[in-house]
Amino acid sequence: MKNIPVSKKIISEIFDETGFDQNNLSIRETNRLATIISKKGGIDFIRMEMGIPNIPPSEIAKEAEKEAIDRGMQGFYPPFDGIPELKSAGSEFVKAFLDVNVEPENVIPTCGSLQGGYISQALAGKMHPGKDTILYLDPTFPVTRYQAKFLGLNSTGIELYDNRGERLIEAINEKVKNGNIGAILWSSPNNPSWSCLTENELKGIAKICDENDILAIEDLAYLGMDFRKDYSQPYQKPYIPTIGKFGINWVTLISASKAFSFPGPRCGLAIISPKLNKMEFEGLEDFCGRKRFGHAFALGGLYVTTSGTSHTAQFALAKMLKASAEGKFNFIKITSEYGERAKLVRKLFLKYGFKQVYEKDMDEIVGDGFYLTMSYPNYDGNNLMLELMRYGISTITLKSTGSNRHEGLRICISFVDLKDMPLLEEKLKKFMENNT
């Protein structure tokens, strides 16, 4: 006889009360649901639904932002296009870890890298008449698609599970034939599959973008978190792969939320291709009064949405980037903690009968990073997600992330630390016993 911690009756009552649609839960609803089930069902939860960082911010960030406050920076508007210290530190950082040459003027601080994605998509949709569709390499951070919708742009996707290497380039070539693609947007490492685009793939994408007047928007939300390689040494190979090494039409978004455990201040960077930065487009003039891409980005998009980002946070991020480039602050080593957690969590899931959905990254085994993707025989993703809730494990479906692997779940490991492993193991063990 099955011994599942939370009864079907309780789950059913909770859905009745909340009015949530059990076939279409948002992350926030899943989050809320886990809290309610935990209370009503009287069980502790292993929370793996939210993709949020969970490593304390560095002392550098704390001290620097406090110093900025003491200097009175709360009292001064930041320049729209960023404070000189951060623009210059960003340019050094990009050289040190991505091996890309950009000037401080190509570094624009934004309210989270997410704002950089919003502005980039807005410009991409207007640069060339008729190019009003964004192509996503799926699965995708869902907000990027919401951004396109908010901006009145269309979207289409290519699934990375089925398309890597030459096939990916072929699939993109096929998609751009219509002439309606204004931008290609992807994250690498990918949320949630943790696929990392290779240099050859990036080279191919850059070529397509430059030949077809398409903007490449690269989201480095999990910068350097492919722990299979050691990216921790500044100005030394291997460098973090980036579209910035190839082509002209690109914007690279650097998030500080995960890589620098700095999500609170909403402060990321948009790195704009130096050549693109100076190029002019009539379509941009019409809607933001500036032809030149760089001006349209900072004095157009950034100005009208928020007029820059926190002055004191910019100062703190500048200090972290500078210390990293000088080899005094090993941000990669700090986040490698996530890789350690993922490794342990992965082993537990596999031990109790789960399968890793995105198991391969091209011909290699995928790395252990911030997310895992798991399925269980004879379950579809939504049922698996709901069933695991009854054991006190909260996740989201891969389907909800735009993946076509509807059998799977996205599992975020950031809130599972060493002391939680026995409880997780107990839950998974019970789940397997009940499903064998």
Next chain:
Amino acid sequence: MKNIPVSKKIISEIFDETGFDQNNLSIRETNRLATIISKKGGIDFIRMEMGIPNIPPSEIAKEAEKEAIDRGMQGFYPPFDGIPELKSAGSEFVKAFLDVNVEPENVIPTCGSLQGGYISQALAGKMHPGKDTILYLDPTFPVTRYQAKFLGLNSTGIELYDNRGERLIEAINEKVKNGNIGAILWSSPNNPSWSCLTENELKGIAKICDENDILAIEDLAYLGMDFRKDYSQPYQKPYIPTIGKFGINWVTLISASKAFSFPGPRCGLAIISPKLNKMEFEGLEDFCGRKRFGHAFALGGLYVTTSGTSHTAQFALAKMLKASAEGKFNFIKITSEYGERAKLVRKLFLKYGFKQVYEKDMDEIVGDGFYLTMSYPNYDGNNLMLELMRYGISTITLKSTGSNRHEGLRICISFVDLKDMPLLEEKLKKFMENNT
């Protein structure tokens, strides 16, 4: 013979070098120009072109944000719709100083009140089919018009100089007849005329908005800075006039930049009408996946543009609002310093032959606040602005702020303190001598 500090030749050379168009200078260009003229011409400038605050931030703000940093808040994403402390402090503050009842859920922190204006206009343009035009009460903070353009919305205006009281309401009624107005947007006190809409005007606007499905967007960028009245006592008359006292379809934007000398962190508040907050609109569902206005604002617009605003800044603003509502922090008294500066600057300009353009606020004399509007006989605004540059006085034209008073200048007094008055007087005196 005229004795003007900077020769025409130097000015002409500078325009040649910079390529600036002397008939169409942006604020930033004027700012840059003043710096160059100061260097090349060897004169000190009285800077009055930028509308930026210049009072040090409060100790409350400094200590609170440092406390938030010590608590590790840099390491946590803020909730999209704001931290509970700020939502609750905002609701108390609005009751204490505006005499309006709103729940914490109606208070949404944004990256500057400017972001609230962006999102409000975005929603206004989609709530009702065909209502794609924003009506501004001019002159206007220019960015609000750029926002509409960026969002693909049309704009139209009504000049406050010619339309106040019943005439304003009639003029608005005339404008909305077409059925294409989605929102009416104004600032009060107005930047730069310092006109303050009366309760009767606000009542009339609210009625028009509610009867015609129009969103009223009120920008309180200079909250409480009509120093003719004493708004400094919480929970006591007089209260700061606001659209929030009347009608249903309104959003009120509270900026912390000037009122709380807190421009650096980009943290303001959008106060959403409690009734509107719960209302549903099909048009919002289409572009941000949420029908309900409040959800569309926070989980739609705010989420896709920046996913909230600085966690630590929210904490600091919450402390300031709370202390204000409790009568422990007199933010009005602090900013009344601007009124004192304006009074002295106004007297100097008038003494040396200038005329105040927006001299009246309805039937009363306009208050001394953050801006003055001045003209000089036989000059049009652009020539006056350029000529004053030669004396080391930088301003912008009223024309560039959307005013139809092309003879005038906008003069921001924030950077002119007591010790600068003798220098300003010397310059104005010389100007008058040369123009009599």
